[in-house]
Amino acid sequence: MNGSVAAGGGFSEEVISLTRRPSGLGFNIVGGTDQQYISNDNSIYVSRIKKDGAAYLDGRLREGDKILAVNGRDLKDLRHKDAVELFRNAGCDVSLKIQRRLQPQNGPVGHQGDGESGGLPLAAILVPGLVLAVAAAWILLRYRQRM
Numbered sequence: 001m002n003g004s005v006a007a008g009g010g011f012s013e014e015v016i017s018l019t020r021r022p023s024g025l026g027f028n029i030v031g032g033t034d035q036q037y038i039s040n041d042n043s044i045y046v047s048r049i050k051k052d053g054a055a056y057l058d059g060r061l062r063e064g065d066k067i068l069a070v071n072g073r074d075l076k077d078l079r080h081k082d083a084v085e086l087f088r089n090a091g092c093d094v095s096l097k098i099q100r101r102l103q104p105q106n107g108p109v110g111h112q113g114d115g116e117s118g119g120l121p122l123a124a125i126l127v128p129g130l131v132l133a134v135a136a137a138w139i140l141l142r143y144r145q146r147m
Contacts, residue, residue, distance in 0.1 A: 001147065003022060005030065005099065007084065010101060010102050011099050011100065011101055011102060012096065012099070012100050012101075012102055013068070013094060013098065014060065014097075014098055014100065015016075015096070015097050015098075016058065016060045016061055016095070016096045016098060017093065017094070017095050017096075017144060018054045018055060018058055018061075018093075018094050018095075018096065019054060019092060019093055020052045020054060020090075020091070020092045020093075020094060020099070021053065022053070023050070023053060024047065024053065024054040025053065025054050025055055025057050025087065025090075025094060026050045026052070026053015026054040026057070027046050027047075027048060027049050027050060027055040027056075027061060027116050028046070028047045028048040029045065029046060029047060029067065029080075029087070030044070030045050030047040030080075031043050031044045031045045031080065031083075032044060032078055032080030032081075032082070032083055033077055033079050033080075034079045034080055034081075035079075035080040041074070042078075043067075043068075043076070044066070044067045044075045044078070044080075044083045045065065045066055045067070045068050046061060046062065046063050046064065046065045046067065046130075048063060049061060049062070049063055061098065062065070062094065062099075063128060064100075064101050065098040065099070066098060066099040066100070067096055067097070067098055068097045068098060068099055069096070069097040070086055070090050070094065070095070070096060070097075071091070071094060071095050072095065072097075073086060073117050077118055100136065102115050119128055
């Protein structure tokens with residue numbers, strides 16, 4: 001079962017199934033009881049997605065995702081090396097239960113935030129300004145020629 005499940009509190013949970021490639025699952029992890037990534041948090045997090053790896057090609061796992069479970073095994077309160085070992089021994093088909101912080105929506109309902117700041121595009125301001133500057137320079141030159 002893949003898909004998002006509302007977790008409340010500004011987080012969502014999702015189960016992601018990956019098939020191990022010869023190079024592995026294609027991501028690095030940080031965290032654990034002995035190497036806390038976030039102060040007072042023993043969780044395991046995705047630190048890097050490797051280009052052309054299984055996770056990268058799948059496209060759903062993101063850097064910063066908290067990994068809650070691997071193949072149904074809870075990752076809570078594991079040392080970093082034990083979590084790494086769990087991933088290494090997880091088999092070919094690996095199920096990851098992840099938690100992700102939801103991005104706040106700023107704008108009308110349904111707006112997903114496409115990276116634009118809103119308002120007028122820069123060209124809508126610069127082009128008329130440039131046209132006015134050229135016209136003013138042309139008028140000034142014509143006026144000087146008549147003197």
